Amino acid sequence: MEHTLTSGSVLGDRPRPVKNYLNETTGIKSWLTTVDHKRIGIMYLCAVCTAFLLGGIFALLVRLSLLNPQHTLFGKQWVTAEMYNRFFTLHGAIMVFLFIIPAIPASLANFVLPMMLGAKDVAFPRINLMSFYLWCIGAVMAIGSMVIGAVDTGWTFYTPYSTTTDGAVGLMTMAVFILGFSSIFTGLNFIATVHKLRAPGMGWFDMPLFVWGIYATGVIQILATPVLAITLVLLLIERVFQIGIFDSRIGGDPVLFQHFFWFYSHPAVYIMILPGMAIISEIIPTFSRKTIFGYRAIAYSSVSLALLSFIVWGHHLFVAGESDLANVVFSALTFLVAIPSGVKMFNWLTTMYKGNISFETPMLYAMSFLFLFAIGGLTGIFFSTLAVDIHLTDTYFVVAHFHYVMMGGTVIAFLGGLHYWWPKMTGRMYSEKWGRIATALVFIGFNMTFGSQFIMGGQGMPRRYFNYLDQFQPIHAFSTYGSWVLGSGLFMTAIYLLASLKTGPLAPDNPWGGTTMEWESSSPPVVHNFEEQPVFEHEPYDYRHRTVTHV
């Protein structure tokens, strides 16, 4: 093996291998037929970022539609109500099913998790590739449905509108069905990997917390997604054959659809947030140079969050016609599910306390997460209170709530993880200066866009409404301007990250002084991840014996 460059690792010099997973084999066929989890992770990364761009464009269109109540730009009305309905439906469906559910597990975790365990690959590499292809097929079908007839039901596909409206509901729901299986196979793979492919000597409580988070996510993916699959099949059959399950005119129960739908979709939001929290559990100890506080508490809270997430879905049906008894039960259980999240928040803060903190971009994102997720999570508790929910449900307050947790939580964590592992995946350092500027833009833009929506919602502005009273126009406009700031921050991020591939300085093995096993490989890693099989030697987050100088 020729070594021509030194890696300049923080932990000592090691020659950088010339051949790594990126250049070992070349050509598009070698990528499309790969079973290397790192390449699959990179392909997924490109795919979900493309989906994020598409969903983001629809988001900008939604906000632009609402700039003023006349829906005009430069004096001319450019959007109709039908177009608007499609904008928010496609924004939601793309963001939920094509981006946020697969993003962290299939891209970042695919790359990093086997390495954190000291493994050569995931348990079922071919199923990993199949999962990616299923995503692609689902994406093509979803985009096809936009082209053919579009969907205007909202991403929640509530009946009876979804069973009776024109539009490509069938194609879109079948796209989601396929994407569901992509998700199931990802989760299946990670669960098996964590059970059986840990390095010799690594017990369950020696694993990095990122692995715990992804494992808990996999549990939800396995148990919840099949119910979505059958729900969508029933929806399609109702639409085509009118079996009379969801449509009350032919003897069905529309609330039953909501039960079926939310039995998946509530745990789904924990599929979204658990990986984000898992990333934060990695970033904070590394950039505080301090061992994580409450390792077991965080590990247990990940699993309990996964399990508890299954018994609260009825809080989406509080005003839908659910019985009083069920309402009360679900309300109480929803209060319960906030506790594990709170445990994590306090543990992360305590980890930072008296730590040796530095403020690189990943840490800036992690701190943004703490702030934004706290707001998002807290406002979720408002909704579990029945009396408050009646007034706030289906207003912009809930739109703000879920954007704070999904975007302010998961997307922020995703960006943090992307920057954290960028040197490992690409072998390049991004520009820290531009990283900090973009993070600031994202943070400010995000709060402008969605903080204002809390106010609007509290004043009664309903969600998904095309027309609104003039009194809301200033806040709507402010939110739209915020979306431009947010969009520019994200756009800037894409640019400097892509630019780093060409012009960024070469990354050392361990630029941040991380203690988990993936940092023991080269940046980028060799095809088999490690040149020698790692054996578990020290606990993760063990900073006691490190004298780390900063890169």
Add this chain to the structure above:
Amino acid sequence: MSTTTEVLHQDPHGHGGEHDPHQQHHFTTMEQQFDTSKIGMWLFLATEVLTFGGLFAGFGLMQSKYPMEFIEAHEKLKRWAGATNTVVLLVSSFTAVMAVLMARTNQAKKCAMYLWLTVGCAGIFMCIKAYEYTHDFEEGLYPAKYYSHVGDLIPGSHGYATFFSFYFMMTGLHGLHVLIGMGLMSWLAIRASRGEFSDKYYTPVDLIALFWHLVDLIWIYLFPLYYLIT
């Protein structure tokens, strides 16, 4: 907690040829690979439980909505056909687990025989179901909006069509799984007769037999709910 790093499997194909040809490079032993495959199959079976379970839930909730219609509709299904199918599937589960036993005790011919017997039982199941469906269609017992049976006690109620919608959906989905199982078992039987399975490697037989047992399990619940509740 050793402080040395082991050099393991640096060159997967060059250290003495000890590898079973079926062993994949990211596993250290065949046993690890086998156990992992089993976990994977059980995870998949859990998803099947929840998929069918959703249909069972829908059926149960619709039954609580239309109790009289569902009871009446039950009568139109042939109990003997359902019972025979139950027996057939139980026997097929037996032949499937025997096939696994034969595979791991190096009795390739018997393994293939039991696999073909399983396929045969599945075929009988499908024939009986085909007969049932044909008979149901003759009486106008179609699903959903095609329901055209006359002589119901509560005419105009949606409950009958809903019952048969669920009946055809669930037995249809189950039948689809039976067909898939038949295909997989046939493929395995051909491989078994070529001597591809032994006590060193019988994973595919074990895993597909697990799938088959689940198909049987689903029918074990389908049968009483549709045929026996009066």
Add this chain to the structure above:
Amino acid sequence: MSTHTEHAENPKAETLKYVATLVVLLILTAITVGASYIDFGEGNIVIALSIATVKGVIVALIFMHLLHDKPVNAVIAVAGFIFLGIFLLFDFLDVGSRTNPQPINLHPLPAATAPATAGAPAAAAPAEKKE
């Protein structure tokens, strides 16, 4: 594959075990079919599903080897059924406890000045029972 070597050494005993299991399952099937001809009222469904569960557990433990496998497989299997049970439990909780709330605050509409045309329903009457 060492998990099964102790069994593989004695295929005849294994075969006998499977045959016995099949016989038990067939007997249970006969019982459940027989019970369906007797009217236990509400008990019929309980009996039928209980026997089905016993059969299912036997298939899982013996035919699917859960009894002798590593525990993780059984945990996965049980988890699937538990969460299905949760889905059923809460759904029936909701559907079973729904009342038919009537509006409590309705005032009759003021008398219309124009003659009531077709399509101006007297909405003062409480909402009809909606299915």
